Amino acid sequence: MKKENNSRPLILVTNDDGIKAGGLEFLVKVLKQFGDVVIVAPNESYSGMSHAITVKTPLYAKLVKEKGGVKLYKVTGTPVDCVKLAINVLLDRKPDLLVSGINHGTNSSISLHYSGTVGAAREGALNQIPSIGFSLLNYRHDADFTEASRIAEHVVKVVINDKLPSGTFLNVNIPDCDPVKGARVARQSKGKWVEEFVEREDPRGRKYYWLTGHFENMETEAKDTDEYYLNKGYAAIVPCQLDATNFNLLPYMKEQNYEL
């Protein structure tokens, strides 16, 4: 690919709901004012794919359209595949910013571990690119992203100036209300999914299970968590790190004779 001379920031956009998702369209409208936008997104929904990569099959990438200066590629893989393929193959220079979303549904608290939207943002950070994942707390296809777009615009503007410290990405969740009261920096709440599997029988008489269940916030008294602010009508901005080490435990484990 030819290298273009361009001083506008290059913004890579992806998601996990696929190229036809409404949240993606709203996000691109916001981002066009800040730089040159290239969309590289899954050809279909890849919800719940976390940080998964495709290792057993090859990937196809296709330029679907170029409209208003925005190229849209679809990829036959996960959100993280999309980021890797964009950076290594499809783009002619390293993006200055990666934005993932706007996801249809929440990725707050521990849900970030399951999220393909967040996975893509984490992969951006692993490639030393300032990266943000946006999610709206509304799962419906016809969700209204107007307020979410306003919040995204604010956060993107700050990140473009700040660049974000290395090794960090943002997980931004936005409540489904109008107006959204504002945006607050928060920590990830402790929570759990209370799982329920629906058990059914297929036409051949074999039992099968659908994953379902609901989230429970385990820190209902805390006033500095993403869950707290979302419940109060504020967007929650959680700075997330790539390093999973629990540093507080290192001396404890040495005392407990984990070493051999």
Place this chain on the structure above:
Amino acid sequence: MKKENNSRPLILVTNDDGIKAGGLEFLVKVLKQFGDVVIVAPNESYSGMSHAITVKTPLYAKLVKEKGGVKLYKVTGTPVDCVKLAINVLLDRKPDLLVSGINHGTNSSISLHYSGTVGAAREGALNQIPSIGFSLLNYRHDADFTEASRIAEHVVKVVINDKLPSGTFLNVNIPDCDPVKGARVARQSKGKWVEEFVEREDPRGRKYYWLTGHFENMETEAKDTDEYYLNKGYAAIVPCQLDATNFNLLPYMKEQNYEL
């Protein structure tokens, strides 16, 4: 399912290489001495699946065999699906310990983000179960897990006594040498994957891409990381946390006007 009276610890075993993997067999041999073992693992290899869950299709689970008191279930899903299905459907009581592996190949440094082996251990911790992921730095099917088994035995023995603090799981990587010199508590090294996609053309003339690439340790001078100890011939035990919040950044972000 009937509740059995049993004072031996219940140990749930899973992996991401599938029910036929050699590493799984070695692990079960180690674990049988510590408690009652139930294996719930993917029916085939789910490498690189991270913390992914299956949301678009239902899951099937089948009791493949019961041998020497060990039940083996295969599941048509990811390692995290296996853990969820085991806890919610297949087991008659909550496991006292979850062990994932022994993975064929490394999951040190940032590779933990892509790993299904680690994903399963993280899911155990999300369910308040002491959980460990083991990986051997040898990708081959015929890898020798003898030394890795010895290390696993030591770590499991300590975890059964210690239980591990809540919100923490262990990512244990074991070098492919004989003898392994010992085991060291370590932090996750900073690293990156230098990606290379192999580009080919299919019989219909369409370009496709295979993910490949190699890992680069970004902290070659550090002497407290998993990469350091692995290179020295020691197993590396990294205590990992479920909370991804970068707490150091919270005040910084407020100063930078991220809030609205």
